[in-house]
Amino acid sequence: MKDILEAIRDRAKKKGVSFMDARFVENESTSISLQDGKADKVSSGKSAGIGVRVISSGAWGFATTNETALKSAEDCLDQAISMADASAEKGRVVEVAKVSPVIDAVKAKFEIDPRSVPFKEKVDKVVMFESEARKVAPEKISNTIAGYGDIWQREVICNTYGTLVENEYVRTHTYIMVVTKEGALRQRASEHDAIVGGFELIRRIEPENFSVKAAKRAVALLSAKRAPSGMFPVLLHPDIVGLFTHEAIGHNAEADGVMAGVSILEGRVGQKVASELVTIVDDATIEGMWGSYKYDSEGVPGRRRVLVENGVLKGFMHSLETAAKFNAEPNGSARAQNFNNRPIVRMSNTNIQPGKQPYAELLKSIDNGVMLTKGLGGYVNPNKGQFTFSAGEGWMIRKGELAEHIRDVNMSGILLETLQKIDGVSKEYDPDTLKGGMCGKGGQGMFVGAGGPYVRVKELMIGGQE
Amino acid sequence: MENLVEIAEYGCEVAKKEGAEFVDVGVHSGMGMSVDVERGAVKHGDTAVSSGVSVRAFIKGGMGFTGASSLKKEDVRGAALKAAALAKVAQPDPDFVSLPEPSGSYPVVEKLWDDNIRGVSAGKLVGYLRRSIEEVKSVRGDAIINGGAGLGHSESAIANSLGIRASIKGSSIRMSTSVTFKEGDDVGTYFDFDNSRLLPDFNPSGIGVNAAKMALKFLGARHIQGGVMPVVFGPLSGLSIFRVICWNANAEDIQRNRSYLIGKKGAQIASDIVTVVDDPLIPAGMGSGPFDGEGFPHSRLTVIEKGVLKTWLHNSYTANKGKEKNTGNSTRGGTSITNTVVSLGTKTEKELISEIKDGLYVAVGSIFPNPQSGDISETVDWGFKIENGEIAYPVKNVMIGMHMLEFMKNIDAISSDFREEPGAIMPSVRVRDVRVAGGK
Numbered sequence: 001m002k003d004i005l006e007a008i009r010d011r012a013k014k015k016g017v018s019f020m021d022a023r024f025v026e027n028e029s030t031s032i033s034l035q036d037g038k039a040d041k042v043s044s045g046k047s048a049g050i051g052v053r054v055i056s057s058g059a060w061g062f063a064t065t066n067e068t069a070l071k072s073a074e075d076c077l078d079q080a081i082s083m084a085d086a087s088a089e090k091g092r093v094v095e096v097a098k099v100s101p102v103i104d105a106v107k108a109k110f111e112i113d114p115r116s117v118p119f120k121e122k123v124d125k126v127v128m129f130e131s132e133a134r135k136v137a138p139e140k141i142s143n144t145i146a147g148y149g150d151i152w153q154r155e156v157i158c159n160t161y162g163t164l165v166e167n168e169y170v171r172t173h174t175y176i177m178v179v180t181k182e183g184a185l186r187q188r189a190s191e192h193d194a195i196v197g198g199f200e201l202i203r204r205i206e207p208e209n210f211s212v213k214a215a216k217r218a219v220a221l222l223s224a225k226r227a228p229s230g231m232f233p234v235l236l237h238p239d240i241v242g243l244f245t246h247e248a249i250g251h252n253a254e255a256d257g258v259m260a261g262v263s264i265l266e267g268r269v270g271q272k273v274a275s276e277l278v279t280i281v282d283d284a285t286i287e288g289m290w291g292s293y294k295y296d297s298e299g300v301p302g303r304r305r306v307l308v309e310n311g312v313l314k315g316f317m318h319s320l321e322t323a324a325k326f327n328a329e330p331n332g333s334a335r336a337q338n339f340n341n342r343p344i345v346r347m348s349n350t351n352i353q354p355g356k357q358p359y360a361e362l363l364k365s366i367d368n369g370v371m372l373t374k375g376l377g378g379y380v381n382p383n384k385g386q387f388t389f390s391a392g393e394g395w396m397i398r399k400g401e402l403a404e405h406i407r408d409v410n411m412s413g414i415l416l417e418t419l420q421k422i423d424g425v426s427k428e429y430d431p432d433t434l435k436g437g438m439c440g441k442g443g444q445g446m447f448v449g450a451g452g453p454y455v456r457v458k459e460l461m462i463g464g465q466e
Numbered sequence: 467m468e469n470l471v472e473i474a475e476y477g478c479e480v481a482k483k484e485g486a487e488f489v490d491v492g493v494h495s496g497m498g499m500s501v502d503v504e505r506g507a508v509k510h511g512d513t514a515v516s517s518g519v520s521v522r523a524f525i526k527g528g529m530g531f532t533g534a535s536s537l538k539k540e541d542v543r544g545a546a547l548k549a550a551a552l553a554k555v556a557q558p559d560p561d562f563v564s565l566p567e568p569s570g571s572y573p574v575v576e577k578l579w580d581d582n583i584r585g586v587s588a589g590k591l592v593g594y595l596r597r598s599i600e601e602v603k604s605v606r607g608d609a610i611i612n613g614g615a616g617l618g619h620s621e622s623a624i625a626n627s628l629g630i631r632a633s634i635k636g637s638s639i640r641m642s643t644s645v646t647f648k649e650g651d652d653v654g655t656y657f658d659f660d661n662s663r664l665l666p667d668f669n670p671s672g673i674g675v676n677a678a679k680m681a682l683k684f685l686g687a688r689h690i691q692g693g694v695m696p697v698v699f700g701p702l703s704g705l706s707i708f709r710v711i712c713w714n715a716n717a718e719d720i721q722r723n724r725s726y727l728i729g730k731k732g733a734q735i736a737s738d739i740v741t742v743v744d745d746p747l748i749p750a751g752m753g754s755g756p757f758d759g760e761g762f763p764h765s766r767l768t769v770i771e772k773g774v775l776k777t778w779l780h781n782s783y784t785a786n787k788g789k790e791k792n793t794g795n796s797t798r799g800g801t802s803i804t805n806t807v808v809s810l811g812t813k814t815e816k817e818l819i820s821e822i823k824d825g826l827y828v829a830v831g832s833i834f835p836n837p838q839s840g841d842i843s844e845t846v847d848w849g850f851k852i853e854n855g856e857i858a859y860p861v862k863n864v865m866i867g868m869h870m871l872e873f874m875k876n877i878d879a880i881s882s883d884f885r886e887e888p889g890a891i892m893p894s895v896r897v898r899d900v901r902v903a904g905g906k
Contacts, residue, residue: 042552047535062512066535083511086588092507119555142723179724186838229867229903260504261610340514381847383646383655388845410843412865463843463865463903
């Protein structure tokens with residue numbers, strides 16, 4: 001495949017394009033879905049193809065093919081050039097940052113190759129996780145969904161700078177959702193675990209810390225109260241602070257959004273955007289983390305990127321294009337889901353760094369507030385800086401102590417207001433609470449991680465029902 | 467093999483020979499093109515071909531599922547063999563009875579395909595976008611404009627081991643424009659769009675002006691006092707309420723004992739002004755087609771009639787399991803809604819607003835209750851305060867929270883006027899006594 005990509009690169013140079021990269025991506029995945037004790041769907045998928053991107057006539061062109069022959073790749077290049085030429089605008093010239101060529105091959109790391117594990121063993125493991133969960137309260141558990149998935153991916157990147165990088169990864173994950181009922185009331189709780197690695201993940205999971213935990217939480221939620229409605233002091237558990245960081249700050253610090261004029265952080269580098277307690281890092285280099293990688297989809301090494309330091313916005317996550325636009329150093333943040341997607345700026349593992357206060361002290365300081373945990377998902381409207389994220393459960397805090405258990409609820413805030421209102425950051429810290437996280441920006445599913453300490457926010461909007 | 471039905475048929479034969487008791491194979495092949503605008507200028511042009519095959523093989527009800535992006539004979543064969551092999555390790559499911567039998571004929575659904583869309587060039591898409599950019603600038607020159615235009619055409623086919631053979635061609639063309647105005651820290655933003663199955667129906671003229679005018683209206687958003695108040699959901703919001711509750715009425719969630727609608731069939735779940743039909747037969751509708759994902763014929767389905775929940779949405783598995791009629795809502799992996807049609811009321815949106823002294827208007831946004839508990843907890847991303855019968859000012863950091871069934875019963879008006887999109891009549895909806903959280 002490398003020879004085809006290099007032939008395309010040479011052809012692109014001859015045609016005089018300003019820049020070209022060609023990516024070959026192939027995937028093999030398996031998944032098992034189990035409901036109510038039965039493995040009701042056992043799946044596998046395969047895809048392969050080439051995506052060619054050029055800058056010609058000052059504009060980007062991109063074309064893809066799921067044929068992997070030289071002729072198809074050449075046609076693809078020609079289509080990309082004609083799409084770029086059709087998109088040319090007077091006065092606009094797209095540029096990419098000049099980088100030194102990288103030639104490297106990254107091999108997947110794992111202890112047990114999931115492709116070598118028989119399907120039956122995978123099914124048996126998921127069945128065991130699920131049956132242990134059911135034992136917690138058979139009379140109250142009305143539905144369970146458990147699943148397993150692994151994906152092997154190889155991406156070869158070749159560009160006109162001379163870069164030729166091969167990225168190979170294996171990722172493995174598992175999840176369980178338990179639904180409980182009492183009368184007409186139904187509640188749910190879920191757990192998941194994931195690594196950049198192989199089947200060793202599944203072999204070392206103890207049901208007590210996984211499926212049984214989800215079942216116990218789902219049972220406990222039957223006695224939880226509806227969440228309140230309004231502004232409250234909020235203590236975010238590390239289990240949800242990663243999601244908060246991803247939605248509230250991370251997306252706004254992606255330089256493609258800044259370049260398009262749709263980030264509230266545009267023009268604020270060097271300014272104080274958060275309380276001085278807040279330092280936020282996006283780090284692609286943490287070994288084995290779900291959002292980690294050595295090279296991005298442009299063949300640029302992934303890095304540790306300090307986004308906010310002691311409350312001051314230090315910079316953004318960049319692609320080659322945004323780095324050129326902002327005169328910044330490329331930091332390896334452009335990733336593509338597959339061959340038929342353009343690389344776009346993505347987070348890797350995004351964390352609020354630990355502070356100095358003990359958790360107990362943060363809790364004690366709240367007279368009437370809410371502690372939220374178990375992030376479920378969220379979204380952000382970056383140009384307004386308004387974000388929303390969901391907690392799977394929480395507790396009321398009364399006179400410095402955890403009080404009534406509350407059900408799932410969404411929260412909302414305005415980024416620049418909320419970051420200034422962070423008035424406590426614990427020293428207790430979990431860098432990976434968003435295990436197996438997927439971000440759907442631009443319609444491309446991408447592996448991301450996130451985490452952090454306990455974070456106290458002076459006030460946050462809670463959208464409960466009471 | 468070029469004929470998609472033949473490819474699907476071949477996949478069925480291979481999996482059947484390998485021991486599968488039931489098989490269905492879906493095949494698609496298509497092409498898409500898009501051009502994007504960034505910050506007021508065209509910047510990207512993309513084109514992509516796509517194709518794929520997916521095979522479901524069943525042995526004693528246990529399902530093996532495979533997908534591949536190639537339609538080459540050896541790859542289709544590989545996918546079929548693998549699906550049959552996986553079905554052998556899936557556990558038996560006694561609730562599986564059969565895939566659908568051939569029905570004889572399919573309804574005719576018109577205007578799903580326009581060959582002329584294949585002839586639309588990238589240059590023509592660029593032309594649409596440039597006109598939209600000019601429209602926005604005519605409203606105010608300092609707008610930040612993003613957006614895109616695109617088209618697609620595809621053919622898909624389904625075959626199963628009981629003899630179903632069906633194929634369909636579809637086309638679409640679309641454009642959207644997003645506008646942002648910044649005045650210091652104050653941001654006003656909005657978008658508008660047009661999409662169509664057929665080229666003559668595509669008329670993106672005016673969306674730039676509308677997006678710009680609305681974006682200006684969202685400057686100066688304020689925090690508001692929370693409370694219990696009436697809320698009007700505008701055309702880009704109201705229909706989604708009914709789409710969500712139809713989606714929640716999928717039989718899978720009911721049979722799996724995980725839905726707040728369990729026990730509600732035949733019960734009053736909404737106010738009596740609410741009648742909702744799932745209609746896949748609307749000509750040129752974006753959700754239209756003659757058959758569902760399993761090749762079962764589509765038909766109109768009344769889901770809610772005068773507030774009473776009339777049916778669950780079924781695929782062949784859930785229909786057989788529940789011993790009910792298949793409603794043709796399969797996606798070959800679950801169930802889905804198609805086009806949602808709601809009965810209109812007698813008053814205009816303006817009249818509905820005029821009757822409110824203190825309330826909220828939601829311009830864009832959906833309600834997504836927790837599918838198990840039915841609890842709603844949503845942010846209002848584009849909303850206005852209503853005061854003394856009129857839209858007063860934009861709001862920020864506002865949330866809505868209540869139970870979905872309470873919410874549905876509190877619907878007290880559906881407007882007579884509406885926005886129309888292919889397959890969708892989109893009226894405004896008024897709900898009384900909604901719990902609104904505000905930050906003031």
